[in-house]
Amino acid sequence: MKINVTINGQAHEADVEPRLLLVHLIRDVVGLTGTHVGCETSICGACTVHLNGRAVKSCTVLAVQANGAEVTTIEGLANNGQLHAVQEGFWECHGLQCGYCTPGMIMASCALLKDNPNPSEGEIRHGLEGNLCRCTGYQNIVESVKYAANKLQGA
């Protein structure tokens, strides 16, 4: 099947099989490996990307279902080497350790802050419930999102 997907602002045309997962389109076809696969069952959230501006788990979306859509991955966040506030927050506040969940966690955090620019700790924990981290206990992740929220609000 022929599909057209815009990834990080760049149009991609691909002839794909229906069984191709969106995450495999991103990683294997387009070659953007920042989006990780952790569980194949839509639990861990390491593969979280934005599909038309909404967070989705790309391991359980078919590539053909993204036909005509805009996809943003972790590689599309920084602007000319300038880190996005959420990326900066995760680095600054030690919101990551092994880094494997980090791209998905950051994409979920960006989606959260888009809907709720000034979330409480509870709202952050709720908003990130779909992204598992085995290293941090989430404490510094919560701090990272707060940092980014402050920064994005110009505080």
Add this chain to the structure above:
Amino acid sequence: MRAYLPAYDLQTPANLAEALRLLADAPGVWKPFAGGTDLMVLLEAGKLAHKQFISLWHLPELRGISITDDSITLGAMTTYSQVQTHPILQREFPLLCQAASWTGSVAIQNRGTIGGNIANASPAADSLPALLVYEAELELVSARGARWVSYQSFHTGYKQMAMRSDELIKAIRLPRTTNQWIQHSRKVGTRKAQAISKVCIAALAKIENNTIHDIRLAFGSVAPGPLRCVQTEAVLKSRAIDDATIKDARSALAAELTPIDDIRSTAEYRLRVAGNLLAEFLAGNGIDFHSDR
């Protein structure tokens, strides 16, 4: 390597009519595929033998929420995220919004659909007890036409549905009649989020002066399908809320539920906690709760 799926067919019909034609031409061959949040998990676990799918996600006819004075109608492809953020649903159908917020996590709620939840027919589905107590109706469509059925009689057994193989769920209609009822629901999962329910309750009641005038109760994960507990309701109707009433309700409920042991919990736990959840609901609207009652 399990995520490298066996080859299969996936049709993406341009519109509903084309989808229905596909189903009519080869009944039972094409499995409808909505947000994929359930099916993909099975596919990647190698637990779905089906090889032919028809994608419904993009069909405009299955989308949208429409409102009349008497009812709200949700297109089958309405996502959990859309359910949760809809102001009238929030106001009048909070149990459905709560259930939507329990399902998976945000990224799942952006993909998972209410129609998909019904058609997946899991006894543990979060939204189905709410649909039972709201007495939802389903619009089923096929190339031969459309019909409305009561949701209550739709799930007939484990993963069984009163629907022909050439039919699709097009819409879900909720009558706007329960706004004044007391509304309550609770899910007990294996953790706070991204959990499949071990037992859940949805309850509506009209209670005045500590007397139950009317009540609707539904449970998930305690029977082959989501279960409206009509016998327990009958025991409770017109009764004052007191220890004796709760005791009788517990007995009736125990007789009505048929839970099983599985990988997530035990029949014994489900039975007792279902009773506790009912007692908690009643107690919250009357007297103190005692778990041993």
Add this chain to the structure above:
Amino acid sequence: MSTNQTQIVGQSIQRKEGRDKVTGAMRYVDDLLFPEMWFGATVRSPIARGRIRSIEFTGNLPWHEFTIVTAKDISGQNCTALILDDQPCLADKFVNHAEEPVVLLAHPDKYLLEEARRAVKIDIEPLPALFTMDDALNQTEIIWGDDNVFKTFLVEKGNVDDVWASADFIVEGEYETGAQEQLYIEPNGMIAMANADDGVTVWGSLQCPYYVHKALLKLFGLPPDKVRVIQAATGGGFGGKEEYPSMIAGHAALLAWKAGKPVKLIYDRAEDMAATTKRHPSRTRHRTAVNKDGKLLAMDIEFVIDGGAYATLSSVVLSRGTIHAAGPYACDNVRVRSKAVATNHPPHGAFRGFGAPQSIFALERHLNKVAATVGLRPEELRRRNFLHEGQTTATGQVIREKLDLDGLLTRALELSDYHAKKERFAEHNATNATQKKGIGFATFLHGAGFTGSGERFLESVVGIEATATGNVCILVASTEIGQGTNTILSQIAAEALRLDYEMIELAQPDTANVPNSGPTVASRTCMIVGKLVESAALGLKQTLVQSGLLTDDYSLDEWRQACAIYIAEHGALKSFSKYEAPPNIFWNDETYQGDAYGAYAWAVYVAEVTVNLVTYETRVDDFVALQEVGKVINPVLAAGQIEGGVAQAIGYALYENVVWDNGTMRNNQMTNYIMPTSEDLPPIRVFFEENPYTYGPSGAKGIGELPMDGPAPAILNAIESAIGVRVNCIPLLPETLMKVMNA
């Protein structure tokens, strides 16, 4: 430019490789591509024990296109070399656990490969299997050695049997812990290139490059310079990538050798969970003599762990569990008898804490029972028995450091508002029928570095090399797996040389390029390897000073200039440092007496819980983790280590249940193996006390495993305080609590 005087140790500097991790630029093993690379898959035993009758390649598949490897293709020794070398790399005639690897497949098409994996049918004649420690001990079958016992230890101090008759109370108890999956978010994976000319090279997700190196040498019968192991970025390990990667590397290399192509072998989550190691399940029995003042007179402890089908690391896990079993208490008479037994589960293995979480769970639950028996509050019982400077542990180790457990306990109870909360909760519980609140704590220790003579045997080496620009590269096989190796070792080197943090980098762990600084395990990277980095760094400086190129007081410019001149004259500027045991450290492997560890971290953790009597669920509402860990190199990073460990341990205590069915893990997916989400965990409040350790870098000790030890007993102690019911097994699921409460 003046000398760089900034203190770098003690600062919460940003993670060294953080930018790559937040931008998606970091390359994990599955992100690496090689020309003409094929993909590998593993076909495994469907049953726990039996004799392989035949292997059939069924279905309409182009089998001739596949590279197929079985035990017959192994040129060296068919084992995954570790301690006893009893575990085959590929099962040959017999299988001894479910998911044991039997056949390997490789093909360029991943989809076809997955179809083929499902189409290989291994016909096995079943043999009786063992799944419980009791069956193993009772020898209902002999499945390993002569007696199903991998290892036995006896630690004896004084004589417990002299004490029973004179004790005011004798308190007995039995405690059980379950298996736990490490659940690093990056599944295991390896890429191999292998042929007769170049030997074997592997890239992978791993903790211990030289363990993999050793295993590949034996498997292929090659000389050391023909095997090369390179660590790719590793998405978490927690012990789960300590020994098992040797197996996967072997498999990838066997396929690559036969296929004549690079082969990438990546596990999916279901395979990783079902087939790879987990924490050892355990059972501990305590018999304790105590007098009416609460003084512990004798501690008799029996500790048994389930090692699974092969010996792997069970003997060392047992050792650590045994040594930690008597905790941070002074008792004149201690006997610990321990056994690691064989069952037909997949081998259990390394997981953060390494035996100590099991035995400490038992002890810290048991001491609450002892306290209740004597009629003392739990904190008072512990105060009366805490170790002090000059006293000895169960192995007779004299505590030589300044140790104030009393003060630590007092501070932890203050930080958690323990006493006030106890009172408030009692009132709350009297009036609330469904929500019961409780608070509990555990007091414990964790030894840093290899046990006993382990570090002496390892003889770790660390190198440091300067470039002509004055930048410095640390050469270690110690891996960054998320815990912060790159960052803290850079801080230590920068501090020792008074250079900027940015001037330090770490060489990629590659056995062709870095010396063997030992495995990345056992809370040893900071304390042991960090100290070697410090001394290698000082050696570098010394070389320049002795060459007359540098004085003791130097600026960055002078440093750069000195490096440039030295390298122009001598070609390279390198310094190596090899481990030497601190003086006064002695261990007797025969008697299991002596200085078990160079240093211990000491801790008091306090958990606050609510038990819901409608659903029997327990929620941890607040968690205070106070520890003395020597000098803290990077406070936010260190706190993150503690927070992560506490989170794993909350999972261990309340959520994470491995469901076994005839030796097969049934819930081998993240959908049904339940690790905590951000919604399930409380704020974790971390506090440090710093008592610098003479032989650690800038005074640091180890912290990696410590946080795994205390939370489970603290939480169960809190639950007991909430509902007055004593439960002594974990994971404590709501279903269990319901049963116990309604028994």
